[in-house]
Amino acid sequence: MIENTPLVRKLGAFVALSDPELSVLASLHKRRRTFVAGRDLVHQGQSYQAAYILASGWACSYKLLEDGQRQIVDFQIPGDFLGLRSVLLHVSDHSIEPVSDIEVTEIHVADLLDAFAQTPRLATAVLWAASRDEAMVVEHLVDVGRRDAAERMAHFLLELGARLALVGLGNKDGYACPLTQYHLADALGLSAVHVNRVLRQLREAGMITFRDGFVAFDDYDQLVKFAQFDPSYMDHKGPILR
Amino acid sequence: MIENTPLVRKLGAFVALSDPELSVLASLHKRRRTFVAGRDLVHQGQSYQAAYILASGWACSYKLLEDGQRQIVDFQIPGDFLGLRSVLLHVSDHSIEPVSDIEVTEIHVADLLDAFAQTPRLATAVLWAASRDEAMVVEHLVDVGRRDAAERMAHFLLELGARLALVGLGNKDGYACPLTQYHLADALGLSAVHVNRVLRQLREAGMITFRDGFVAFDDYDQLVKFAQFDPSYMDHKGPILR
Known part of the structure; x- marks a missing residue:
């Protein structure tokens, strides 16, 4: 088995x-x-x-x-x-x-x-x-090179959500997340203070809450729109090879 | 044949x-x-x-x-x-x-x-x-996320030189390069004006000259040191599989 x-x-x-x-x-x-x-x-x-x-x-x-x-x-x-x-x-x-x-x-x-x-x-x-891993690194390059702090945070947390959903560890409500603000800072090229400010801004806008080890999508559709998140690069549409 | x-x-x-x-x-x-x-x-x-x-x-x-x-x-x-x-x-x-x-x-x-x-x-x-392509995208992420403008330009032009040398199109003197300042700007997350300034700075420091479609390494060793360029991620040490 x-x-x-x-x-x-x-x-x-x-x-x-x-x-x-x-x-x-x-x-x-x-x-x-x-x-x-x-x-x-x-x-x-x-x-x-x-x-x-x-x-x-x-x-x-x-x-x-x-x-x-x-x-x-x-x-x-x-x-x-x-x-x-x-x-x-x-x-x-x-x-x-x-x-x-x-x-x-x-x-x-x-x-x-x-x-x-x-x-x-x-x-x-x-x-x-x-290839998919590389596509994600490419998105992180775009995050850091071209997206502002709030967009890059939103895009990044959405990507993690989509990856976790694929392996049964998350859905459109959110996911358990062990990352600290220092991890997010080092991934997104921000300071920890800036991470804190951006997360507050996204929470106050009613889009996402990251608290006590859980990322909650408060308004998934609005967040997707805000981050210009097009998950096609994650390639989760089902097998090409059958 | x-x-x-x-x-x-x-x-x-x-x-x-x-x-x-x-x-x-x-x-x-x-x-x-x-x-x-x-x-x-x-x-x-x-x-x-x-x-x-x-x-x-x-x-x-x-x-x-x-x-x-x-x-x-x-x-x-x-x-x-x-x-x-x-x-x-x-x-x-x-x-x-x-x-x-x-x-x-x-x-x-x-x-x-x-x-x-x-x-x-x-x-x-x-x-x-x-894998090697991905290692290079990772370096570009580090370029944009953590290196200042002159270091990232130096690192990037050294990487191109190492890649071209592998296929017989360059050496430690330099290489023919069709890129414009707009290409460099879009790759490195800089403005074209900033690219121009950084290239002048590297030229005046006696390290590299990019002119008339040719990148000349004026002082290769100093440039490598300045950019903290460690080419091991390019993996050009010869075949692992024989």
Whole structure:
């Protein structure tokens, strides 16, 4: 019996995976490991790192500059790969830190490449997941480069909501969210004080409330309009490959 | 006889491709097409788009916001895929415009997926190319989010130089570059006036001169230090898979 894990749900959005393909996917999951919040799993510049699939909890990938500034590239939620990109590069171009305590399963690169040989459709599904991850980083570039502070916050929280909904962890009412204002600041290129001000502004406008670890969409449609949020880049319309 | 195209040189940096693998790669190249500068090949929101391999000339991928602002995500040079990411998504999340007149070869998604089935190592090489592309978008996010205008310009021009060197189109002296100040402005989140000022500042500091379609590294080592340019994210150290 194959578990309906967040990863299976996520890849299933792109490729309708057969039972043999699901078995190959399940065989990738090796050692189950846990990591505590705030301690890096992967360090920028590290070689021979492992890749992981996140089973529960949240993580973030980030880059540190020599002067100590930090840019958070993305957050990872259950079903996401951690370090998939770096596994193919000689050294990791970023660090990964658990936002909350997390459970992961380790995957070995050699196993992944073998799996591609056995089931090329799985390779396509993984390439899709990588494409979607990149599409999100592109949106974050647009966030930081071209959207004002309130729009970028609204866009970012909507994107997280759509990703969480795909793996059954959120809906149009909202979602549980372990992020602090410091995480949001480092992701959006704002100061923590500015984050606080922007969140108040969005709450007072009746669109969204982020309080006690929960993001509540008070007026989802208005928020979508305000953020010019077009979720098509998330590509959640159902499998292209059947 | 298999041509030593820019794409072969580039993928060869990651996977030592065998002759049969090179044949499969060559068979992907279908129709040769040309596009003139400034006319989009791919439109944001388009479905059923083709993917291309750039044979000569430069292109750029960008997103337009509803208010008309433009964020250039990346530039593509010979050997790069155009629209690979969007081919796997239902609709393209960005537009692609030729910067100069370009020559491309069209590839069909179905052929690409077949090729993965025949030669899984090729799938890995393409996944590597996608990983490297994403690593570059991540750097652009850091550029815009955390580097000041002069550092981000220096970092960006160094990155282009390293990419061009990999496909034999540049070296530590510099490279031919068809970009205008408007392209640089839209890529780096600056105004054209600001771009002009920053380029003058870098030239007067004796580090780099961008004039008459040529970027000259006047003092490569000093520029690398100034930009904190660590090229390891470009992953040009030679094949991991042999």
